[in-house]
Each structure stands twice: as C-alpha cells, then as structure tokens.
Amino acid sequence: MAQILTAGTPAPEFSLNVTPDQKLSLSEMRGRPVILAFYPADWSPVCGDQMALYNEILPEFQKHGAELLGISVDGVWCHGAFAKDRHLHFPLMADFEPKGAVARAYAAYREEEGTSERALFVIDKNGVIVWSYCSPVAVNPGADGILRALEELAK
Amino acid sequence: MSKLSVPVGSEDHRQGDLDAAFTLVEYGDYECPSCGQAYPIVKRLQKHFGKRLLFVFRNFPLGQMHPHAESAAETAEFAGSHDKFWEMHDLLYENQDRLGDRLLEELTQKIHLDPAQLRDALEKGEFQPRVRADFAGGVRSGVNGTPTFFIDGIRHDGPYDFDTLVDAIEQASTSE
Numbered sequence: 001m002a003q004i005l006t007a008g009t010p011a012p013e014f015s016l017n018v019t020p021d022q023k024l025s026l027s028e029m030r031g032r033p034v035i036l037a038f039y040p041a042d043w044s045p046v047c048g049d050q051m052a053l054y055n056e057i058l059p060e061f062q063k064h065g066a067e068l069l070g071i072s073v074d075g076v077w078c079h080g081a082f083a084k085d086r087h088l089h090f091p092l093m094a095d096f097e098p099k100g101a102v103a104r105a106y107a108a109y110r111e112e113e114g115t116s117e118r119a120l121f122v123i124d125k126n127g128v129i130v131w132s133y134c135s136p137v138a139v140n141p142g143a144d145g146i147l148r149a150l151e152e153l154a155k
Numbered sequence: 156m157s158k159l160s161v162p163v164g165s166e167d168h169r170q171g172d173l174d175a176a177f178t179l180v181e182y183g184d185y186e187c188p189s190c191g192q193a194y195p196i197v198k199r200l201q202k203h204f205g206k207r208l209l210f211v212f213r214n215f216p217l218g219q220m221h222p223h224a225e226s227a228a229e230t231a232e233f234a235g236s237h238d239k240f241w242e243m244h245d246l247l248y249e250n251q252d253r254l255g256d257r258l259l260e261e262l263t264q265k266i267h268l269d270p271a272q273l274r275d276a277l278e279k280g281e282f283q284p285r286v287r288a289d290f291a292g293g294v295r296s297g298v299n300g301t302p303t304f305f306i307d308g309i310r311h312d313g314p315y316d317f318d319t320l321v322d323a324i325e326q327a328s329t330s331e
Contacts, residue, residue: 049300055219057294087219139312142299144157 004108004119004134011036011123012105016093020076024069024091026127033066033153034123035146038108038116040137042074042082042092050118050140055088057143064150066122069093073100073115108134122149157297157310163211168240170201171209177324180211180305182293185228185247186221186254187301194248196317203321212244214289215301223254225286230259232282233273234266242266 005012011034015025026034039050051070054061061068071093074082079092095102095116103109103116110117120141122131131149135141163169163178181197183190201210214232216224227247234243246262247254259277260270276282293303297310304311304320307327313319 052217052220053300056217056290060291060294089219140299142157142297142310143294144160144297147295 004117004132005106005121005129006132007130009129011121011127011129012102013127014093014102014105016071016095016102017076018091018093019080024093026123029067029123030127031125033064033125033150034121035061035066035068035150036106036121036123037068037070038103038106038119038121039070039072040110040113040115040118041072042078049086051082051088051092052086053140054143055086055090058089060143060147061150064147064154066150071095071102071116073103110137120146122146122153124153157299159305159308159310160295161292162308163209167211167213168235168244169209169211170241171206173209175209176207177204177328178209178211178305178307179320179324180213180308182213182215182289182296182298182301182303182305184214184216184221184224184301185231185251186224187217188251189300190302191248191251193302193315194245196315196320199317200320200324203317204324208324213293214286215293215298215303216286216290217301223256225283226256226259226277227254228286228289229277229280229282230263230273232285233276234263234268236282237268239266239268 011026013026015023018024054068068090073095075096076094079094083092100109108117108119118135118137120133121129124130130153133141133145159180201208214228216228218225231240231243231247234240243266250258263270263273304315306323311323
C-alpha cells in the first residue's frame, strides 16, 4: 500500500470536474472541514459499496459542518450515471485528465492498476490534512475513523 | 482493526446467554440481499455452536438504497416491544422477496399483533430513535456495509460463508 500524505501536510489544491460543465476546487471549501474519499472505481458491488454507505451517513458528517467529496479516475459521465443510480447526495470528482493527477498528489495512486487507493483524508478549515487512512483496496474502511477525526476537530 | 463501540447489553435483541463463550453481532438491513443470504448461515452457526454462542442483531437500514429497509426495521422493533422481535426478524428474512407495506402488515397479523397499531407506530416514527441509535452506533464501530459481523467485538473483514465464520469464531476464542 502507498504511503499516503499524512496529518500536518497542507492538502494539495485541485480543481476537478464534478459534472461535464462544472468544476470544483478544494480552495472553495475553505472555512469548513472536507472529507476527501478516494476510491478505486464506480460500480463496485452494491451492499458493500463505500460511496453508498457514506451517502447513508451523510447526515452524521453534516452535523460537523463537513463537506464530503468522492474522487476516482472515472470520467464525469460515468460518475453521473453512478451517482444517479445510487442516489448519491454528494459530489463525485473526476480525476480523469491527466488521469490520477490528484491521486498522485496525495500519494494515493496505484500505478499497476491505474486507479487510486481506497484512501481517506480529513482536511481542516484551513486546508491542512488532519487525518488520513489508506485501506486495503478490498476492504471498505467504513466511517468510524472519519467521525473520530471530525470530533477531534470540533474540540 | 474496527471494534464494536457499543457493548452488547440488556437493550440488545439477543439469542443466547450474555456469558456465552462467543458473541456474534450482526448489523443488518432487512432489504439487503446479502443479509438475506447470511440469514440461514447464522441459523446454522447457532445450531453448530449451541449454547456457546450469543447472537445479537442490530439495525443498519440503508434507506437510500433500500426503500423498505427502515419501515421493516421499525416493524421488527414494534414486534420486539411485544416480545416478538425474533419471530418478526425471521419472517422478514424468510419473505424478503415480498418486502413492502403489505407484507409488514401481513406478518404482523401472522404473529398475532395488531396491524393498525403497527401503522400508527410507523406513522409516528415510534421506533425510529431505536433504529437510528443502532445505526449511529454501527457507524461508530466501523460498520462498512451490510451485513457486518463482529466476533467478540472485532469486525469480521472477509467472506461470511459458514466455514469461514466457524473458523473465525473458533480463532477468536483461541486468541483470547
């Protein structure tokens, strides 16, 4: 597994498409915590799906005023179809061109597979990483670590 | 390694003794097909381990994905308030392919409870806090989909076929 960026590192800035004609930058989120969830690909099996789980947990994240961003190397049209099918209520970012550039910036890219790791980052309101975790690709990391990090931030 | 953050206690729906040798906790969703597949496996595990196993079921309805999961969970809790939780739990999984409002009322009648009372409870969200509390506790424990099993308080990552679970439960006992 990759040694992903760790707590204390300023989160690398990025600007990616969330829809075919709309971009979103990390710096736009300044002032509130951001959860950046890298995952390998859209369309993984339904019940164990990490993004579908986060969709259910979204209200818990929002209690902390946090913004959740999903990110994978899939393109915008793929993300659009996936988000629609799973009724996702948070943005999916397309790390598509140049492929995996943002994943690389966070040291969370898997060269061999050409996808990102299953890596989680919690970024504080000033844009600094306060917690990160890289899960084995086959294991959905759940949300307990994210919630603990958000609770720490609130202290 | 994710650990159960809410210990098993008297509030839980349990099958077996609190001081049994092993504890298996399932976070499940009544509409989730994988939970439906796990249902007979858990039954076999209970038969296999007998009195040595304590089984606990907690609610983890994925309501965005499964439109009937929340009402099914509340229906099981409604039955639970009349000491009939497990009867409803089993019937829900055994009839999972027909899950819907009509089935919930039909099953309520089948276990000799009042469907009008159920309707009322669902409308008022009487059992919603209980289901939400299970869900929130599950999230804190690292539940990462359904079903998620905890064996003696540690999340079981991996397949949940009968043989794997038997091995995992036996291993948990030797590592203690």
